[in-house]
Every structure is written in structure tokens, then in C-alpha cells.
Amino acid sequence: MSNQDYKPNSKHDPAAKFADNERLKTESQHLRGTIETDLGDQLTGGFTKDNFQLIRFHGMYQQDDRDIRAERAKQKLEPLHNVMLRARMPGGIIKPEQWLAIDKFAEDKTSYGSIRLTTRQTFQFHGVLKPHIKEMHLTLHDVGIDSIATAGDVNRNVLCTTNPVESELHQEAYEWAAKISEHLLPKTRAYLEIWLNGERKDSTDLEPILGSTYLPRKFKTTVTIPPNNEVDVHANDLNFVAIAEEGKLVGFNVLVGGGLAMTHGDVNTYPRRADDFGFIPLEHTLAVAEHVVSVQRDWGNRVNRKNAKTKYTLDAFGIDAFKEEVENRAGVKFAPSRPFEFTHRGDRFGWVEGIDGKHHLTLFLQSGRILDYPDKPLKTGCRKIAEIHKGDFRMTANQNLIIAGVAEEDKAQIEQIAREHGLIDDTHTEQRKSSMACVAMPTCPLAMAEAERYLPDLVEKTEALLAKHEVPNDDIILRVVGCPNGCGRAMLAEVGLVGKGPGKYNVYLGGNREGTRVPKLYLENVGEETYLPALDELIGQWAAERNEQECFGDFVIRKGIVAEVKVSKTDFHA
Incomplete structure (x- = not known):
């Protein structure tokens, strides 16, 4: 790739040196690199520098167990390298037979034995050692699953609102999520050749949408059915908001430029809401998806990866210019947006009945971790349900699981299994259900502080504060993450804790339901001894002074405790 690939009136310095990831992609032979050679190297459990990055395009991250890293170093051993795999599951739908296959692999061939549901509406394996990596891909392929493009500088797993009640509308939206996912996938045969024993063929590996060096940075897409914003559209580069008439999907409002990642101490990085470009009828969906991607491909910053996401491209070139370029390339004009409203974004737990007469059971799974615990054999319970279930499973963007499409006569048996294995726990409070964390320690190499392992304790302490101020049945959208990269979507929470160091967090307030x-920064680099008393005081004020039905995030904005972030570029760090 050359600097000529930038738009002529680019806001980026045409003489600046490209980020090293651009060299890596250029030299990768369309994402092949020397991954196969590394796989055969038994002297190390890891991958070499370039391949360390390239395996991400194949859906994997190299990690190690940070809990034992220091001890292994004392023994003059390299870190216990392994990979985390994230599957590609557009819309989060998985069949029972697929579930049984991933359950068995997690049990037999991973270091942790767990299935981890993610905020990207899919599952992850953690702790897969090098000798089992190829077997993992073949196992998934045998049941119709892959991990193509779930990481790296590409469009990642496409999310879709899990709406089992309005079954016909959800089915239409899900089908579009699957079509968008397929349309934007890399065309290279590298995944097939390396992991599935595909024959190497002479091919130009043309990438008509992603380009020869793929995108400047990761790209995330959703399909959303109002009024539920469970996929958090403002965390994503491209969002298709379903517009229905008489229960039938007629088109989408297109929202572009959301994203939550930032860098501590860098005021040129910030979380950002997506902008509404307007309405398109269904027949233009793939063209618009393609050309939002192609404009970002050509205009995105390939010099500074910290400013390479779509949100920064919009702010650099202007929303109107970006939108006009998409219209010109797609041959489509955006119509004025159709009215829609988001009223909530949580999952509806327990049983609901769809308009088709089928029943759907949503299970709360704290942090999405499915494992057999001494008092709650969650993984065994899910397996037993999968062995008898005739419908499908739906993974939500809030790390929960829906047992979908249950006939009336099968409800009692499935509920009994769920209760016997702790998958239904009536003691869970609304606060626990409204809290979320990323993985963080011990596996994520970017984590600066605990998140998933800290969440249960943090929730208990928050529950105690709510009870103290006589609002035990109320809840606050609470999210804790180990670093500022956005995985747990803390930057759309009413209270967001973002890891800064061991036991230390930046505390953000002011998101909404x-x-x-x-939200906006309230406390910087503080521990429990500082932020819990602060939350105690604020929750007390909220309980005593709030308006009727006023959520915590709206309250702290109204009272001026933090200023409202209206335009992230100017307001977030002000």
C-alpha cells in the first residue's frame, strides 16, 4: 500500500511513516505469514512477532497465564503461551449440536475447561495450547463454525438484537446480520489452507472490499431492533437500526462512528457516540455496508493506530463529507431517518412467550463464564439442556444465554435442569444482572487491573450501598474493565470503572439506561478506599433527591456532579 491510497485532501500527513502493522499486513501473503512454520516449532509454545499479530485475523490472541508468569520466569521458563479463540457467530445463534461440540472441546483440550460468552455475542475458548490449535479449528469446522475475522483489522462478528418474542422480525434482522457478515469477510484462502487442510491454489487473493492491506483498524457492526439497545450501538463503527412497518422489516437507519476504546493520558483518544446518517430501504443494505467500510479503508489513519478507528475518521474529515462519499460510492442517497427510540438495553430474564407460541428462557450468567463450580455446575447444566433441546441457543451481547424455541411440553424439563444446576438463581438481584466485566486477569495481556474476578465482590458492595439507602430493588448500570480498550463497554455505563493499575481504577459517571x-471522568486512579465512599454518598443523594423514575446516570448529570458529554471530541476531556 502507498500513501496514494489516501484521499487527495487527506487530513493525515502524506509524508508520515505508516504504522508497522501496515508493513506486517503487506508482507503477510494475505494473512498467511509463516504461521504454518510456527505451528511446527515445538521449542516455543508461542508465535513469532509478525505471526503473533497475524493469528488475530484468524480469530485468535496469544496469551499466557499471568498468575504464574513470575514463577515461570524464576524457573527460567518462557511464559505458558496459549491462545484464546473467539468464534464467528453472527447474531449469536448456536445450535444444540454445536454447543455439545464446543462443550467437549472446552472440557478436554483447554487449560481452563470453560466456555466464555462475550459482549460480542459469541463464545471464546481460553487456554488452548499450540498442539491443540489446529484440532480446535477442525472441530469447529465439523459443526459449521469458524473464527475468520473475529479479530484484527477487519469487520468482526456482526451483532443482532436477540429478540425471540417478535420472531418474524428477529428472523429477518438476523438474516441481514448473517448476510452482512458474509459480505464483509476477507476473501483470502489463508484460513482454509492453514487450519482446514485446504489445498494451496494459485490465487490473487483479491480483497475488493477490505483492500490488500485490510482496514486501518478493527471494525464492528450491529443490526439492532428498537426499543432494545442490548448491542450498545454507540460502541460500534456501523449500526443498522431496524425500521418495521406492521411487523415487517422495511429498511434501516444507519448509524456510523461509534467506539469506546481510548488510551489513558492521551487526550486525542476518546469514546464516541455514533452519528445517524439516515434511512435506507433493505435493497441497499449490503452496498451501504460495503462502502462505509471502503471509505474507512481509504480515509482511515494508517500512521497512528490510536487514531485509526472510524470515529476519528469522521471527526477528521467531517460527518457530512464521510456520508457524501458513502452515498457517491454506493449510488445511494440516505433519506431522512425514520423515528425510533431506545428505552432499555438489558436482557429479559426468565420465560417469555413469542408470537409464534414458542417459549424462550433467558439465563443470567455472571461475566458469561460457563464452568462447573462446586455449588453451581453451570457447564454440565448447559450440556444437559443441549442434549434434549429442540430449538436453538442465543448468546446475548450482555454475556447471557437464551434457550430459544421451547415447546410448551418441554418447558418444565428444561427449567428443572436449569434450576438443579444453578442456571436459574432467584437470589440474583437486579444490580447483579445490570453489572458486567471484561475478562482481564489472568489471561488478557492488556489488563492493568482485575475485572471479571473482581466483579462479584464489587456487586456485593454496591448491593449493600443500595440497601443502606433503602433502594435495594433499584439498580445502576455498572461495568468494570481491566484496561481502556472498551471490551466490557464501561464507557456507556452509569458507573464505569476502567483499570489503571493493580487495584486502581478511573471512575466514570453519567451514562444512561x-x-x-x-460518561465522564469523576475520580482518577483510585482504589476502593476512595471510590466506594464516594459512591455511598452519591447513591444516598440519588435515593433522597431523584425525580420519579430518574436513573442514577441522569441524576448525576442533572445535579452537575459531572458535566454531560455531548460532543466527545470537545467535551470528554474538558
């Missing part, structure tokens, strides 16, 4: 407002 609907997920349409970015």
Missing part, C-alpha cells in the same frame, strides 16, 4: 450517552 438507554446506552446513548458517554
Whole structure:
């Protein structure tokens, strides 16, 4: 790739040196690199520098167990390298037979034995050692699953609102999520050749959408059915908001430029809401998806990866210029947006009945971790349900699981299994259900502080504060993450804790229930001894002084405890 690939009136310095990831992609032979050679190297459990990055395009991250890293170093051993795999599951739908296959692999061939549901509406394996990596891909392929493009500088797993009640509308939306996912996939045969024993063929590996060096940075897409914003549209580069008439999907409002990642101490990085470009009828969906991607491909910053996401491209070139370029390339004009409203973004737990007469059971799974615990054999319970279930499973963007499409006569048996294995726990409070964490320690190499392992304790302490101020049945959207890269979507929470160091967090306040407002920094680099008393005081004020039905995030904005973030570029760090 050359600097000529930038738009002529680019805001980026045409003489600046490209980020090293651009060299890596250029030299990768369309994402092949020397991954196969590394696989055969038994002297190390890891991958070499370039391949360390390239395996991400194949859906994997190299990690190690940070809990034992220091001890292994004392023994003069390299870190216990392994990979985390994230599957590609557009819309989060998985069949029972697929579930049984991933359950068995997790049990037999991973270091942790767990299945981890993610905020990207899919599952992850953690702790897969090098000798089992190829077997993992073949196992998934045998049941119709892959991990193509779930990481790296590409469009990742496409999310879709899990709406089992309005079954016909959800089916249409899900089908579009699957079509968008397929349309934007890399065309290279590298995944097939390396992991599935595909024959190497002479091919130009043309990438008409992603380009020869793929995108400047990761790209995330959703399909959303209002009024539920469970996929958090403002965390994503491209969002298709379903517009229905008489229960039938007629088109989408297109929202572009959301994203939550930032860098501590860098005021040029910030979380950002997506902008509404307007309405398109269904027949233009793939063309618009393609050309939002192609404009970002050509205009995105390939010099500074910290400013390479779509949100920064919009702010650099202007929303109108970006939108006009998409219209010109797609041959489509955006119509004025159709009215829609988000009213909530949580999952509806327990049983609901769809308009088709089928029943659907949503299970709360704290942090999405499915494992057999001494008092709650969650993984065994899910397996037993999969062995008898005639419908499908739906993974939500809030790390929970829906047992979908249950006939009336099968409800009692499935509920009994769920209760016997702790998958239904009536003691869970609304606060626990409204809290979320990323993985963080011990596996994520970017984590600066605990998140998933800290969440249960943090929730208990928050529950105690709510009870102290006589609002035990109320809840606050609470999210804790180990670093500022956005995985747990803390930057759309009413209270967001972002890891800064061991036991230390930046505390952000002021998101809302609907997920349409970015919170603002309230406390910086503090521990429990500082932020829990602060939350105690604020929850007390909220309980005593709030308006009727006023959520915590709206309250702290109204009272001026933090300023509202309206335009992230100017307001977030102000």
C-alpha cells in the first residue's frame, strides 16, 4: 500500500511513516505469514512477532497465564503461551449440536475447561495450547463454525438484537446480520489452507472490499431492533437500526462512528457516540455496508493506530463529507431517518412467550463464564439442556444465554435442569444482572487491573450501598474493565470503572439506561478506599433527591456532579 491510497485532501500527513502493522499486513501473503512454520516449532509454545499479530485475523490472541508468569520466569521458563479463540457467530445463534461440540472441546483440550460468552455475542475458548490449535479449528469446522475475522483489522462478528418474542422480525434482522457478515469477510484462502487442510491454489487473493492491506483498524457492526439497545450501538463503527412497518422489516437507519476504546493520558483518544446518517430501504443494505467500510479503508489513519478507528475518521474529515462519499460510492442517497427510540438495553430474564407460541428462557450468567463450580455446575447444566433441546441457543451481547424455541411440553424439563444446576438463581438481584466485566486477569495481556474476578465482590458492595439507602430493588448500570480498550463497554455505563493499575481504577459517571450517552471522568486512579465512599454518598443523594423514575446516570448529570458529554471530541476531556 502507498500513501496514494489516501484521499487527495487527506487530513493525515502524506509524508508520515505508516504504522508497522501496515508493513506486517503487506508482507503477510494475505494473512498467511509463516504461521504454518510456527505451528511446527515445538521449542516455543508461542508465535513469532509478525505471526503473533497475524493469528488475530484468524480469530485468535496469544496469551499466557499471568498468575504464574513470575514463577515461570524464576524457573527460567518462557511464559505458558496459549491462545484464546473467539468464534464467528453472527447474531449469536448456536445450535444444540454445536454447543455439545464446543462443550467437549472446552472440557478436554483447554487449560481452563470453560466456555466464555462475550459482549460480542459469541463464545471464546481460553487456554488452548499450540498442539491443540489446529484440532480446535477442525472441530469447529465439523459443526459449521469458524473464527475468520473475529479479530484484527477487519469487520468482526456482526451483532443482532436477540429478540425471540417478535420472531418474524428477529428472523429477518438476523438474516441481514448473517448476510452482512458474509459480505464483509476477507476473501483470502489463508484460513482454509492453514487450519482446514485446504489445498494451496494459485490465487490473487483479491480483497475488493477490505483492500490488500485490510482496514486501518478493527471494525464492528450491529443490526439492532428498537426499543432494545442490548448491542450498545454507540460502541460500534456501523449500526443498522431496524425500521418495521406492521411487523415487517422495511429498511434501516444507519448509524456510523461509534467506539469506546481510548488510551489513558492521551487526550486525542476518546469514546464516541455514533452519528445517524439516515434511512435506507433493505435493497441497499449490503452496498451501504460495503462502502462505509471502503471509505474507512481509504480515509482511515494508517500512521497512528490510536487514531485509526472510524470515529476519528469522521471527526477528521467531517460527518457530512464521510456520508457524501458513502452515498457517491454506493449510488445511494440516505433519506431522512425514520423515528425510533431506545428505552432499555438489558436482557429479559426468565420465560417469555413469542408470537409464534414458542417459549424462550433467558439465563443470567455472571461475566458469561460457563464452568462447573462446586455449588453451581453451570457447564454440565448447559450440556444437559443441549442434549434434549429442540430449538436453538442465543448468546446475548450482555454475556447471557437464551434457550430459544421451547415447546410448551418441554418447558418444565428444561427449567428443572436449569434450576438443579444453578442456571436459574432467584437470589440474583437486579444490580447483579445490570453489572458486567471484561475478562482481564489472568489471561488478557492488556489488563492493568482485575475485572471479571473482581466483579462479584464489587456487586456485593454496591448491593449493600443500595440497601443502606433503602433502594435495594433499584439498580445502576455498572461495568468494570481491566484496561481502556472498551471490551466490557464501561464507557456507556452509569458507573464505569476502567483499570489503571493493580487495584486502581478511573471512575466514570453519567451514562444512561438507554446506552446513548458517554460518561465522564469523576475520580482518577483510585482504589476502593476512595471510590466506594464516594459512591455511598452519591447513591444516598440519588435515593433522597431523584425525580420519579430518574436513573442514577441522569441524576448525576442533572445535579452537575459531572458535566454531560455531548460532543466527545470537545467535551470528554474538558
